[in-house]
Amino acid sequence: MTPAPIREEAPAKVNLHLHVLGRRADGMHLLDSLAVFPAIGDSLGAAPAGAGADAPVALAVEGPFAGALPPAEDNLVLRAARMLRAQARAAGRDPGGAALRLTKRLPPASGVGGGSSDAAAALRALNALWALGLDDEALRRLGARLGADVPVCIRPGAWLMRGVGEALTPARIPAGLWIALVNPGVPVPTAAVFAALERRDGAPAAPLPPPEAGIGPFAQWLRAQRNDLQPAALRVAPEIAAPLEMLAAAPGALAARMSGSGATCFALFDAPGPARAAAAAARARGWWAEAGALS
Numbered sequence: 001m002t003p004a005p006i007r008e009e010a011p012a013k014v015n016l017h018l019h020v021l022g023r024r025a026d027g028m029h030l031l032d033s034l035a036v037f038p039a040i041g042d043s044l045g046a047a048p049a050g051a052g053a054d055a056p057v058a059l060a061v062e063g064p065f066a067g068a069l070p071p072a073e074d075n076l077v078l079r080a081a082r083m084l085r086a087q088a089r090a091a092g093r094d095p096g097g098a099a100l101r102l103t104k105r106l107p108p109a110s111g112v113g114g115g116s117s118d119a120a121a122a123l124r125a126l127n128a129l130w131a132l133g134l135d136d137e138a139l140r141r142l143g144a145r146l147g148a149d150v151p152v153c154i155r156p157g158a159w160l161m162r163g164v165g166e167a168l169t170p171a172r173i174p175a176g177l178w179i180a181l182v183n184p185g186v187p188v189p190t191a192a193v194f195a196a197l198e199r200r201d202g203a204p205a206a207p208l209p210p211p212e213a214g215i216g217p218f219a220q221w222l223r224a225q226r227n228d229l230q231p232a233a234l235r236v237a238p239e240i241a242a243p244l245e246m247l248a249a250a251p252g253a254l255a256a257r258m259s260g261s262g263a264t265c266f267a268l269f270d271a272p273g274p275a276r277a278a279a280a281a282a283r284a285r286g287w288w289a290e291a292g293a294l295s
Contacts (some may be wrong), residue, residue: 002048003048003129003130003131005045005046005047005048005129006045006046006047006125006126006128006129007043007044007045007046007125008043008044008046008121008122008124008125009041009042009043009044009121009156010041010042010043010044010102010114010117010118010120010121010153011037011038011039011040011041011042011117011156012037012038012040012041012106012112012113012114012117012181012264013035013036013037013112013113013116013117013149013152013153013156013260014035014036014037014038014112014179014181014259014260014264014266015033015034015035015111015161015227015259015260016033016034016035016036016222016225016255016257016259016266016268017032017033017034017205017222017225017226017227017257018031018032018033018226018227018228018229018260019031019032019033019202019203019204019205019225019226019228020197020199020200020201020202020228020229021200021201021202021203021204022200022201023200024164028148028164029164029194029200030162030163030164031161031162031163031164031165032160032161032162032204032205033160033161033162033165034158034159034160034161034171034173034205034208034225035152035158035159035160035161036157036158036159036173036179036294037117037153037156037157037158037294037295038179038181038292038293038294038295039292039293039295040105040106040179040181040290040291040292041105041106041114041117042063042102042103042104042105042106042114042117042118042121043102043103043105043121044077044100044101044102044103044118044121044122044125045100045101045125046098046099046100046101046122046125046126046129047098047099047129048096048097048098048099048129049096049097049098049099050096050097051094051096051097052094052096053094055096055097056097056099057078057081057082057085057097057098057100058097058098058099058100059075059077059078059081059100059101059102060099060100060101060102061075061101061102061104062101062102062103062104063102063103063104063105064104064105065104065105065106065107065108066102066104068104068107068108069104069108075102075115075118076115076116076118076119076122076146076147076150077100077102077118077119077121077122078100079119079146080119080120080122080123080126080142080143080146080150081098081100081122081126083142083145083146084122084123084126084127084130084132084142085098085126085130087142088130088132093130093132095126095129095130095131095132096130098126098129098130100122100125102118104118105290107183107185107187107264107288108187109187109188109189109190110183110187110188110262110263110264111188111233111258111259111260111261111262111263111264112181112259112260112264113149113152113153113260115147116143116146116147116149116150116152116153117153117156119143119146119147119150119153120139120143120150120151120153120154121153123139123142123143123150123154124139124154127139136154136155139154140154140168144166148164148165148166149165151165151166151168152165152168156295157170157171157295158170158171158172158173158294159171160208171208172208172210172211173208173211173218173294174211174213174214174215174218175211176215176270176271177215177218177268177269177270177293177294178268178269178270178271178272178274178275178291178292178293178294179266179267179268179269179275179291179292179293179294180247180250180266180267180269180275180276180278180279180282180289180290180291181259181264181265181266181279181289181290181291181292182243182246182247182264182265182266182278182279182282182287182288182289183243183263183264183265183287183288183289184239184240184242184243184263184287185239185286185287185288186237186239186240186263187263188233188236188237188240188261188262188263189236190260190261192236193229193232193233193236193261193262194229194232194261196232196233196235196236197228197229197232198231198232199228202226202228205225206221206224206225208221209221215254215270219254219255219268222254222255222268223254223255226257227257227258227259227260229258229260229261229262230257230258230262233258233261233262233263236262237262237263239263240258240262240263240265242285243263243265243282243287244256244257244258244265246278246281246282246285247265247266247267247278247282248267250267250274250277250278250281251274251277251278252269252270252271252273252274252275252278253267253268253269253274253278254267254268254269254270255267255268256268268294272291272293275291275292276291278291279291
């Protein structure tokens with residue numbers, strides 16, 4: 001029987017805080033971060049495409065940011081698919097081919113892990129389509145070969161990320177939080193931001209308050225944390241300052257900050273109306289913006 005097509009969401013990965021604690025001898029940075037995944041992002045479909053060694057694994061891309069992606073051969077989705085099939089074949093299985101369709105809604109090179117989340121969605125979708133039976137830990141090990149952010153994207157939720165991103169601990173945050181994401185349309189290369197860091201010896205984040213304490217204490221805690229990449233990113237791309245200022249001043253904003261290495265910025269809210277209003281105000285200024293709930 002032909003397997004049914006699979007659809008997976010690839011939500012944005014937002015770093016609510018990101019502390020740079022050090023740097024390893026291999027150049028990788030040691031981080032302390034709280035990552036969340038709002039209901040904003042890309043989506044990926046996977047369907048069977050023949051059987052046998054010659055069956056293709058092909059990728060089609062659509063959506064508002066399809067044209068901003070690198071050639072398909074360099075796309076993390078295709079690399080993830082081919083890596084997963086190669087592992088299956090090495091284990092004595094031939095899963096056949098797959099037709100992948102990525103709907104690209106997140107701006108690339110924007111600090112919200114869009115490519116990593118797409119790759120993780122591909123691993124989940126093809127694991128199901130090809131009935132490989134791999135668990136999350138196995139998929140994370142595969143994902144780590146594609147990039148440091150892929151493992152946390154395997155199972156979207158709230159996660160504390162440590163080490164170089166491979167040490168993951170589930171986190172609990174209060175219910176009812178909403179987020180507005182705003183990007184001024186300036187791609188920010190991650191390497192350039194890390195190169196512009198003036199210090200790499202920050203202190204780790206304070207302990208996360210229990211979710212039962214509510215949104216108020218959580219927001220107060222978050223405001224006391226930081227993104228150590230934000231000052232460096234502002235030097236690389238001063239255009240980030242305008243959406244940061246707009247979000248910080250948005251009615252109802254509980255905290256505002258840049259995500260990851262930028263240029264996407266966010267503000268947290270305790271209701272959908274103010275989050276949607278902030279996103280609408282940003283779009284009126286010609287910026288990409290979306291609002292969504294945090295699960």
